[in-house]
Amino acid sequence: MDQNSRRELISDTGLTSNMEDYIETIWVLSMQKKVVRVKDIAADLDIKMPSVSAALNKLKEMGLIDYEKYGFIELTEKGKSLAQKVYGRHSCLKNFFSEVLGLDINMANDEACRAEHVLSPEVCVKMGRLLDFYSVERSRGSEWVAKLQSHLKKTKNPD
Amino acid sequence: MDQNSRRELISDTGLTSNMEDYIETIWVLSMQKKVVRVKDIAADLDIKMPSVSAALNKLKEMGLIDYEKYGFIELTEKGKSLAQKVYGRHSCLKNFFSEVLGLDINMANDEACRAEHVLSPEVCVKMGRLLDFYSVERSRGSEWVAKLQSHLKKTKNPD
DNA sequence: TGACAAAATTAGGTTTATCTAATAAATTTA
DNA sequence: TAAATTTATTAGATAAACCTAATTTTGTCA
Structure with missing residues (x-):
């Protein structure tokens, strides 16, 4: 729990680089299209959809996105501000x-x-x-x- | 094997950030003291000695350091140039x-x-x-x- | 509306890098 | 030189991210 914070949590968001990438991508995509999809995020970050699914669950747990399985992806106010x-x-x-x-x-x-x-x-x-x-x-x-x-x-x- | 290169190998050394940190640290330490020790590297990078041991084995395999168990740690020419x-x-x-x-x-x-x-x-x-x-x-x-x-x-x- | 295609998730693995606890080697010191 | 201390290694776990393959859900269209 600490071995990670030392090397990953360097910014003021309290997020790992990866999580920062995800919310930033969601934010940018949500300005370009009406609905943000798992597929779009995967394409943008050049990773596969299962990786995105896993990340979305984490982001949801952290209270940064509103999300239900197979549903819309939206940043919460907190998520938006970090993005x-x-x-x-x-x-x-x-x-x-x-x-x-x-x-x-x-x-x-x-x-x-x-x-x-x-x-x-x-x-x-x-x-x-x-x-x-x-x-x-x-x-x-x-x-x-x-x-x-x-x-x-x-x-x-x-x- | 590829999932890593995308996100980690961004510099011109072909090394991960971590490996870069290790050889840089070894290089800096070897200019400050006669002998570089596992303990010193651990202290400098703020990690524990077993992590350093593991990294040294990798660096040795990559041909970046000369190293024998319990022995001296020295950068090879290749290691020095990357450092x-x-x-x-x-x-x-x-x-x-x-x-x-x-x-x-x-x-x-x-x-x-x-x-x-x-x-x-x-x-x-x-x-x-x-x-x-x-x-x-x-x-x-x-x-x-x-x-x-x-x-x-x-x-x-x-x- | 029923079949097919597209999108998303789950299940199960891999790699990197770290840790703690236990052990072994090397060094210091009495 | 034998005991104690310091240094280093091994063994075994954990966490974050990613992957492929298989399955499930959703959406389209004939």
Whole structure:
């Protein structure tokens, strides 16, 4: 019971990376479609349906989703608020990676998907702030922005 | 065999986060002391000795350490090179977090410890580059550096 | 409405990584 | 050097996530 918390529960949600992934996915899907299905979650996370079933039972026990066998999947208020926390971190990171570091949008997203579970809200917020500052400076045409960009584009070390 | 690779093997070392942690720890310890012991690794990673024993057997099988029961623990060349990759990512991230984002050094280190396993070399290198640029600009007294710092210090949202 | 297809669950396994308790080896010390 | 202490290993369990195969439920459509 403790051997796990040490290595898994690093964020402020009290959830494992996996559980964070599930609620985040449910949240995102529920904005795209009327009804969220086991199949959709499985497709999105690239896992099989039985794994999703098992996870849904856990999420239900934790009070993060309303769910009856073969029925609809809906986040509870608590689930929604945690999902938003995770997604908030995701957004800050993704935007920072793409806008400031100049990463391809898909790569930025992938990196954010992984980092969102391990970086604290404080770091994510600060990276978001840095991005805000950067965006304003860029739109003003500040010279350092261009210099930074050319500095970042130098050939990466092969290692 | 595949269900694991999808979620664990995200970096360029081909190792799980855990294995990365072990070789990184061994590498760091071997620079601090003459002999690296099971006990030290356990203390550093905050786990128990039997877990370390089990991991060492795996690392040996993978050809990353030279090790005989009750004997010395030493990284092979291959192990050393992987450890350096991980530690390189760690350094870039830690320095970025502390110097640019202004995080407390211990917190910066903790965040780096976790993120080093999920962020690609490319991202880490770019964050390192951004830090380099930032350091030069700061030492030149560029105005935007001060502005950024004050922007980052605004009260963080309680969420 | 009855048969077929699609979706979801259950049952039973695997892997990774951890733990505790018990044992064995190595080291220190009296 | 023998006893006591420290260090390390083995044995046996547990928990989180995932899988495949088989079964059950739901939904569609002729």
